Amino acid sequence: MSWKQTELNSSTKTNTSPQYSYFDFVQKPIEIYVFIDPLCPECWSLEPYLKKLSIEYGRFFTIRPILSSYANPLNKDHFQQPKKLKEIWERTAKRTGMSCDGDLWLENPISSPRIAAIAIKAAELQGKKAGRVFLRKVQESLFLKKQNISDERVLIDCAREARLDIHEFRNDLHSTSARKALQCDIKLTNEMEVDYIPTMVFFNQRIDEQGIKVSGLYPYEIYVRVLNEILQKRPIPSEKPPLEDFVAFYHVVATKEIAVVYDWSLAKAEREMKKLQLKQIVNKIPVKHGTFWRFIK
Structure with missing residues (x-):
């Protein structure tokens, strides 16, 4: 599996036929790797687009979150500049409309981001869906409630909200399996040369070709264009739910x-x-x- 970073433009050619086969529903052809950091406000700001993409075209793809905390420029400050981090969060919130309260860095700063990352991998041991729901609860606790997500008590509360098996989660939180899973994410980040987050990499699992890498936060239309190119057609979006x-x-x-x-x-x-x-x-x-x-x- 390999990737390429492409420059999309108006000359991109895709099959405009809305038709797709029965197998599109049986085995989803596309896998999207989403490289994120749970502490990154830009990654939080990607949430509206991921939701819309899943609702309109989710029948074609699965999403695989990859934790890439070390690739986040914010982490290179080693959390020694809380006022700077507060300013970055506040600017991002005002620009994107996804609230992230920068007062956290002055009132209840994160002490160990690695613990939160391991907790997310521990949650994923209960299933991909469980991991994604838990990740969202961690982000809500951080950006909306100003909670220290490196505190195990906060992580347990997130696990309860995500309806995880709490006993199993407690054990996995301190397991070798969760640590190894995080190391796999870091290795994958290195292999794909991801040096900025969020980054999304689109792969067509049925065709032996390179993936398309999109680094940064873009308008929704860009992600749809990439999906069309990887599918080699323009499918009709699914109806939105009430x-x-x-x-x-x-x-x-x-x-x-x-x-x-x-x-x-x-x-x-x-x-x-x-x-x-x-x-x-x-x-x-x-x-x-x-x-x-x-x-x-």
Whole structure:
């Protein structure tokens, strides 16, 4: 498996036929490696696009998160410049609409990011879906609640919210298996020469060809264009679910995520969520930037 970093332009040719075979539903042809750092606000800002891509074209691909903390320029500061980190977080939140409260670095700084990374790999031992749900809970605890995700008690709370087997998670958290899984992610990051996060690498598992590497945060249309090129066709996007079903599935969502997924303005997304709030379907979560909502179970 190899990769290439391509420059996409308007001359990119794809088959415009919307047809796809039965096997697209049986075995997903595309695998997307998403290189992230759970502490990275840019990676957090990728969430709206990943959600939309999964809803519209998820029948064609699986997502594999790869933890690449050392590739994050923020980590090269060794957490010795909390004011600088606070400023970076605040700027990112204002620019992207995905709240991340930079006061964390002054009030409750992260002491050991490696512990959080090992915890995510421990969660993945209970299944890929379990790992992804746990990762999201860790990000919510960090960016919205200003919690120290290197604290084992915080990680256990995240595991409960992700509905993991807590006994199994506690054991895996201190296991060789979780540490080895993290080392595999680091090795893969090196092999693919990922030096910036977030980075996404698209592979077609059925065709022996190079993957496409996209480093940084881009508009949604760029990711769709890459997917079209790797599929060699332009499939019709799946219909979006009713808003209430979307919120019920993800439990905690940002107004920005809703706006991106449904192609709405932030103002319209806010209005629609307030309607659900009046119906007592969601609660509004107080955050420093933007707006988040929690589904009432």
